[in-house]
Amino acid sequence: MSTVTPERYAETAAAVEREIGKVIVGQRALVRDVLVCLLCEGHALLEGVPGLGKTMLLKTLSAAVDLEFNRVQFTPDLMPADIVGTQVLEQQPDGGRDFRFRPGPVFASLVLADEVNRATPKTQSALLEAMQERMVTVAGATRPLPRPFLVMATQNPLEMEGTYPLPEAQLDRFLLKALVPFPSAEELVAVVGRTTGGDATAVRTVADATELQAMIALTREVPVPSHLVEHAVDLVVATHPDKDTAPEEVRRYVRFGASPRGAQALILAAKATALLDGRPSVAADDIRDVAPGALRHRLVVGYEAVADGVTPDALVAAVLDAVPAPKVGLRGAP
Numbered sequence: 001m002s003t004v005t006p007e008r009y010a011e012t013a014a015a016v017e018r019e020i021g022k023v024i025v026g027q028r029a030l031v032r033d034v035l036v037c038l039l040c041e042g043h044a045l046l047e048g049v050p051g052l053g054k055t056m057l058l059k060t061l062s063a064a065v066d067l068e069f070n071r072v073q074f075t076p077d078l079m080p081a082d083i084v085g086t087q088v089l090e091q092q093p094d095g096g097r098d099f100r101f102r103p104g105p106v107f108a109s110l111v112l113a114d115e116v117n118r119a120t121p122k123t124q125s126a127l128l129e130a131m132q133e134r135m136v137t138v139a140g141a142t143r144p145l146p147r148p149f150l151v152m153a154t155q156n157p158l159e160m161e162g163t164y165p166l167p168e169a170q171l172d173r174f175l176l177k178a179l180v181p182f183p184s185a186e187e188l189v190a191v192v193g194r195t196t197g198g199d200a201t202a203v204r205t206v207a208d209a210t211e212l213q214a215m216i217a218l219t220r221e222v223p224v225p226s227h228l229v230e231h232a233v234d235l236v237v238a239t240h241p242d243k244d245t246a247p248e249e250v251r252r253y254v255r256f257g258a259s260p261r262g263a264q265a266l267i268l269a270a271k272a273t274a275l276l277d278g279r280p281s282v283a284a285d286d287i288r289d290v291a292p293g294a295l296r297h298r299l300v301v302g303y304e305a306v307a308d309g310v311t312p313d314a315l316v317a318a319v320l321d322a323v324p325a326p327k328v329g330l331r332g333a334p
Contacts, residue, residue, distance in 0.1 A: 004214040010278045012215065013039070015206040019064040022201045024057050025194065026187040032276070033178040033293055034061065034152060039275075040268040041216050042175025043131050043151040045166075045297060052180045053191075054154045058112050063203040065212055067109035068146065074119040080126035084136045101138060106130050109146045109209065113153035117163045124170060127151060131173045148212050168256075168300060175265050176290070177297035179313075222271040224282045231326050232266040232287050238319045239299055247322035249315055253305035258298035265294040284325040292316050 004012075013035060020031050030046070034057065037044040046054050055071065062069035072083055085104035089097055105111065106127070116124060130136055134145045153174070155166070171177075183191060194201065207215075238245045240257030250257070270286035296312040305315075 004211065004218055006218070006275055006278070006280045009215050009218055009275045012207050012211065013276050016061070016064045019203050019206055020057065020060050022203060023060045023194070024053050025190045026183055027053065027057070027180070030178050030180055031057065033176050034058070036269050036272045036276070036290070037152075037175050038065075038148060038150050038212070039215055039219050039272045040175055041148050041150070042265070042268065043153070043173060045171070045174040045177040046152060046154045046180050047157050047177065048154070048180025049182070050156060052182065054152075054180060055112060055114065058110055058152050060203055062110045064205060065207045065209075066205045067148065067209060067212075069110040069112070070105035070108035071112040071114060072105050073114050074116050074123070076118060076120060078119045078123050080123055081138075083123065083126045084130070084138055087139050099139075101141070101143070103143075104136075106136060107143075107145060109148055109150065111149075111151045113151055115156055116153040117155040117166055119164065121164055121167065124164065124166060127153075128170060128173065131170075146209075148209065148216060168298075171297045172259050172261050174297060176269060176293035178293055179296075219268070219272050219275060222274060222280065222282060224267055224271065227326050228270075228282055228284055228287060229267060231284060231323070232263050232270075234323050235266065235287070235291060235295070235319055236260070236263045238323050239295060239315075245323065247318040249310065249318040250322075253301050253308070253310050254299055254315060255302045256300040258295050262295055262298045266290060269294055288320055288325060291320060295319070 016035060017028075017031055024031060034044050038061070048054065059069055072078075081104065083104050083106050085102050085107065087099045088102050090100050092098055113127065130145060130149075131151050134147070134149050136143050136145065234245065236258045237243050238247065239250060239254065239262070240246060241251045241254045246257075266287050267282070269290040270282045273286045273290060274280070274282045292313055295316050299312050299315055301310070301312065301315070
């Protein structure tokens with residue numbers, strides 16, 4: 001595998017963001033979150049109403065980095081075999097018959113699971129092995145998935161009828177959860193202008209799988225001082241209502257706090273964030289900046305939170321207030 005320098009890492013990532021910006025208006029934080037997930041080889045969960053460009057975002061990303069893209073529309077009648085693939089009986093040239101595996105759409109580097117909460121839990125679970133192990137087992141045979149591998153799932157927060165909320169075990173496998181905001185009036189004018197004309201915007205390929213693999217490897221190599229790892233752990237511990245460091249809001253509204261994967265997500269996403277900003281080491285601010293995306297979907301809140309209108313983001317903000325940043329290791333500090 002080829003190596004990549006931190007400078008090249010930041011330049012390539014910036015080029016990818018520029019190419020996406022040719023098609024996607026605004027949504028810079030969303031684009032950054034998805035790119036962070038790709039560079040950590042994690043997975044992204046996007047929540048927003050339809051028509052905000054989520055599908056186009058991943059399709060444009062696939063063009064910019066030259067990776068295969070597949071889209072799966074989740075519906076109540078979708079079956080696991082529709083995702084991972086199945087064995088089909090085929091006629092052989094000699095007249096005999098034999099089974100051949102026909103891969104499903106999950107066999108791509110970029111997989112869009114559109115409206116993932118519309119499928120049954122049985123179908124949702126078909127993604128678990130792919131997301132965690134990056135392989136698929138069908139009919140006793142295990143097959144590896146392409147690398148890099150990213151699942152970007154979307155869910156509509158408005159229509160709850162006919163939906164199946166994702167179980168905590170599956171939510172926990174998403175590195176980040178991003179909230180997709182509605183565009184401003186100025187951005188909406190630009191969206192309409194770009195999408196109602198006759199000329200399609202050309203997206204240039206600025207990276208490939210080999211370079212991305214090298215960037216993913218570099219992300220893992222970024223050093224993190226022990227006190228910053230402890231800070232990430234302290235943030236996760238403070239999300240548990242039975243811990244002494246938990247703020248009052250967590251004690252009142254949270255039933256179960258973030259899992260150990262939450263701490264892993266904080267550190268990994270912070271590593272990618274530092275490199276994207278051109279810094280070869282992680283700062284405390286990087287960890288705190290990614291905390292909402294890394295923790296909001298890992299908090300199991302009670303009905304009291306819904307009744308009082310308390311959001312997971314408000315609870316994460318309370319945790320950040322209760323656990324101050326360490327005095328050393330801040331961004332820009334010597």
